[in-house]
Amino acid sequence: MPRLLTGNRLETGDVLWWTGSDWSPLIRDAVAIGDEGEALLAQLIAAERINDPALIDVTGEPGNWLPTTTRERVRASGPSVRADLARGSLSTDII
Amino acid sequence: MYRYDQYDQAIVDARVAEFKDQVARRLRNEITEDQFKPLRLMNGLYLQLHAYMLRVAIPYGTLSSRQMRMLAHIARKYDRDYGHFTTRQNIQYNWIKLEQFADLLDDLSKVEMHAFQTSGNCIRNISSDQFAGAAADEVADPRPYAELLRQWSTLHPEFSFLPRKFKIAVIGSDTDRAAIQLHDIGLQLRRNDAGELGFRVYVGGGMGRTPVIGSVVRDWIPVGQFLSYCEAILRVYNRYGRRDNIYKARIKILVNELGVEEFTRQVEAEWAGLAPLGLDAPQAEYDRIIAQFAPPAFDPAAPDDLDLSDPDFAVWVKQNVHPHKAPGYAIATISLKPKRGIPGDASSAQMDAVADLAERYAHDEIRVTHSQNLVLAHVKKADLYALWQGLDAAGLATPNLDLVSDIIACPGMDYCTLANARSIPIAQKIAAKFEDLETQRDIGELKIKVSGCINGCGHHHAGHIGILGVDKKGEEAYQLLLGGSGAEDATLAKILGPGFDENGIVTAVEKLIGFYRSARSGPQERFLDTYRRLGPAPFKEAVYAG
């Protein structure tokens, strides 16, 4: 199952996904992380700029990822009870 | 209500400056996240699913219109135009940025507000009775004592790194509207035979993974010594509370492991050493603070009768209005559980509306209840109709206090990193099944409480019907509990049987209510009383049979 690297920006708390070269607030920009994932995580934790970095399981393909857990879907889209606050990364319909 | 003097303001200002400095050092990587986390928690800032969440303290649930307007301003300027009132009488904002936090704290400090100690392993917000100062059954207003506790517990140097969080509640009557028996320390104001004022002290109540009803550790301590007595309790806890397991770290576990007698003996021994050290504030300080809670000048000529010819108004009065100790006055509860709304949430516009109405009709004072509603405690009966119209215009006149749609729900997995399941949609689905007001009134008092995880911020153990979100192999699932109460007749809700999925739990609640209506001794018997009379067996059968 593909994995994505996600975390929260220290300064703002914004949810971010790793695109391979940068952080994006949109899950569709994320790249699947391979074996380098654990080393990347260790680096991020040491650098202390991204909070709670983690590798999460997803289904789908690049540009069309869907987290496997409800929690990560909520994190990707916004509160399921406030579709108006969805950040445009993923629709709350998929929660 | 209490107004800061130069000492209070100076301490808040220093705390804000200190935290600004800590944030700056964090952003420069001079301290690690692990070191910074307890510091930011001591200022009420959590990292949640979507962003930082800030919990602003509303001491003992009392605030002025001016403060409410600032809360609205904070929602507009720093958040997304709304806030959530919590089961500990605080307010939470869900979309805060760390880099703006210093400015936010500055704004709060201008109206004597802050977010200290609303998180972390320290003494948290002191909660109290939302009818304080207005209820007829009160021995005395508990809030001056809550204010004394607030000051005593703020930046207490010995108790800032406790094994776990610590929650204190204070009430002034036999009727318990603050669930004191479910707090780490619960204090009830009473008079002894000589007519002197003191507290009955409960210790070790709590919900969460190991729900417990508090034990009486001391039947009476004079008000003049209650701070040093609390100091003794906290010291025993700080020294001997467990630190090896976060689920065994509250004081309730210590009381249980030592036994009430031994725990009490240790507290009394500690207190014997502390009592002579002059730790208690002097009478002059009590008098100073009590004077600030003097009731407003009630109009002795205020008419006591009420024109209930408007049927919608009459319904609201019947459900949401309580008697006041002064003739001609009433206590009005503002429900934050509107149809299809989110329990406890208020928009910035609604906060401003409440501020305006409180200024005009309620002597400028607003209370937050631990059921996530608001109260205007001093309203002239003659003003109730105009107040109701104002509330109605702002979507704040839902006449459902303590009815089935007045559901307490924690933010749950829609917001919170700790949650196993979402709680708000469950509350909404249940409420949607019982939208009709006639039906709700027929069902009568029914306190449903939903928590998204075992931490129990929705107080599910104190629900007549309690619902607990759990994780079942990666899926959201819900346990059903019955028979809890956070009032003076405190009981803990018990699990009824196997759990349910999202649709199943709603159906189960429907079945419970259907059975109740068929089995009650009469329309006046509450759900909780029918349950206590019949026991869980017939309810269990109604839900699980067939």
Add this chain to the structure above:
Amino acid sequence: MLDNQDQQPVAGALAPALDDTPARLRFRDDAPFESPIAPLADFLAGGNFAAVRIDPGEDVRALLPHLGRLKLVEIAFPKFRDGRGYSSARILREAGFAGEIRAAGDVLVDQLGFMRRVGFDSFAPNRPLDPAVVAATLARYPFVYMKAADGLKPAWALRHG
């Protein structure tokens, strides 16, 4: 990964090795006390020590009969979140101990204010502290709300003279 907030167990953390070097931060006028610091068990077993060390789980009150011969009590903080040492220090001061009380181990600059208030007057942190931040931290609060071991008058005493 869950952000566990304030929920982390601390008991059982390894204690730092005995520290015989003078404290890196000291708020006393007398000469630093150079001597072996005995673990509590050794001290109570009757060794001729003038300095003893208290671990978080140890009862500082065991020292109360011996305060007369103690020059230094070092209170260990293996993990900064473990706040038991704050009570230990304050208990010593309440008992009249006027010797040096040192906080050693995982001591962070943001705790110094609290530690000074409960009676610590020297510090041996695992990592050196920035003197500028130390100074700013200790000068931060013009007033306090409650009595502790430092003799500062709480706000209510200032209000009512």
